[in-house]
Amino acid sequence: MYTVGLILGTGAPLTLMGAEGDVPRASPQEVGLSAERLERIGGVLQRAMDADTISGAVTLVARRGKIAHFEAHGLMDIEGSRPMALDTIFPIASMTKPVTGVAVMMLVEEGLVRLTDPVSKFIPALADPQMAVWTGDRPPRGADAPEPYTIPAATEITIRHLMTHTSGLGSGGAGTRGTQRVAPRDTSGTVGDWARLLGDAPLDFHPGTHWAYSGLAGIDMLGRVVEVASGLSFDEFLHQRIFEPLGMHDTAFFPAKANADRVVTLYRRSENGLRRVDVPGWVDTRTFFSGGGGLWSTAEDYLQFAQMLLNKGELNGTRLLGSRTVELMASNHVDDLYAEAGTTGGRLGGRPGLGFGLTVRTVDDAVLAQDAQSTGSFGWSGAFGTTFWVDPKENLTAILMVQTPGGPLRGDFANAVMQAIVD
Numbered sequence: 001m002y003t004v005g006l007i008l009g010t011g012a013p014l015t016l017m018g019a020e021g022d023v024p025r026a027s028p029q030e031v032g033l034s035a036e037r038l039e040r041i042g043g044v045l046q047r048a049m050d051a052d053t054i055s056g057a058v059t060l061v062a063r064r065g066k067i068a069h070f071e072a073h074g075l076m077d078i079e080g081s082r083p084m085a086l087d088t089i090f091p092i093a094s095m096t097k098p099v100t101g102v103a104v105m106m107l108v109e110e111g112l113v114r115l116t117d118p119v120s121k122f123i124p125a126l127a128d129p130q131m132a133v134w135t136g137d138r139p140p141r142g143a144d145a146p147e148p149y150t151i152p153a154a155t156e157i158t159i160r161h162l163m164t165h166t167s168g169l170g171s172g173g174a175g176t177r178g179t180q181r182v183a184p185r186d187t188s189g190t191v192g193d194w195a196r197l198l199g200d201a202p203l204d205f206h207p208g209t210h211w212a213y214s215g216l217a218g219i220d221m222l223g224r225v226v227e228v229a230s231g232l233s234f235d236e237f238l239h240q241r242i243f244e245p246l247g248m249h250d251t252a253f254f255p256a257k258a259n260a261d262r263v264v265t266l267y268r269r270s271e272n273g274l275r276r277v278d279v280p281g282w283v284d285t286r287t288f289f290s291g292g293g294g295l296w297s298t299a300e301d302y303l304q305f306a307q308m309l310l311n312k313g314e315l316n317g318t319r320l321l322g323s324r325t326v327e328l329m330a331s332n333h334v335d336d337l338y339a340e341a342g343t344t345g346g347r348l349g350g351r352p353g354l355g356f357g358l359t360v361r362t363v364d365d366a367v368l369a370q371d372a373q374s375t376g377s378f379g380w381s382g383a384f385g386t387t388f389w390v391d392p393k394e395n396l397t398a399i400l401m402v403q404t405p406g407g408p409l410r411g412d413f414a415n416a417v418m419q420a421i422v423d
Helices: 035-050 093-109 159-164 176-182 191-198 217-230 234-246 257-262 299-310 323-329 337-343 409-418
Strands: 056-063 066-077 130-133 149-152 266-270 273-277 354-356 361-363 378-381 387-391 396-402
Touching: 035 056, 035 066, 035 409, 056 299, 056 409, 066 299, 093 159, 093 217, 093 234, 093 299, 093 323, 093 378, 159 217, 191 217, 217 234, 234 299, 299 387, 299 396, 337 354, 387 409, 396 409
Parallel strands: none
Antiparallel strands: 056 066, 056 396, 130 149, 266 273, 354 361, 361 378, 378 387, 387 396
């Protein structure tokens, strides 16, 4: 059985050695949480470790602007028997997307970008898109089929389409074959290089007509938009405009060499237990700054970002966005398209009661969605198992950092967090 490291406030405000974040600590009771009930989070993680579905995790819960729960569980590296630490650095994959969304909305506020702008205004190669159409019925996944043909798309891709996964660009539909052929994603180059190739990639549907997850292409193009509109490389923009102002010193597109001993080892489940895996090529790059999934971070670093969103754009006197802009991000922009994508077998689609905002999932009706998070909550997850959400109703944000994808852990964690609210 893996050991579990705990740091949990039960009385006076917490002081954590080595913690650099600016969010203060408090006992759970001070912020309307039960210390005893918060211990159930540890139980959830221990059961997952006992079942060999994960090797460890870091969990963090803040309410009313104060951290009430911050725990390191299990091992960050099984082979070396290295215990998980509070400052362990994780690849956060698609939890990068809301960061990209904030970067875009900063430029929207400055008048440099409009949500209604065609993406071709910033990436000329994406003008006049074509849409792929199956010959006959769509074939089953993996089956041989005639090559799709193309027709002109009914409309240009807009910034809003990219932010809401309604662009049809690289989202796993009829255009996927053509996209993989004419625009392979080469992480030895740059996002700008890929943007030029994607101009010849067929879309999966007319923009704005469906929701389908564009896990890399769509949001990566938003990173390129930030570069063109701001005059900075995407990594420079995030560092100067978001990470440094918020004190996110451990968040970057690749971990610093000095922090190598803090980087988590990745695992996947197998018949023989957890199997160590290398960092995949789509993450392991020093030149391709992916807005769709390239960042590494720690739980406490990411909390600064999440708390800024919970505070409607501000943290400790540093304001990145206006309050109305955050409300706009956290609003459902796609009506029922996200829910319909889930009920019809769409990749990563939602269910009734859920919607999709500007790079974040939204909970529009928690009861209908059968979701532990409150109505009005928003957030997103990552391919390696990480997740976060912001709950304005309960003035709460929670973060799970883990290095093994899949399974029910995210939902179990959300349930354990929300049942600890006692006021």
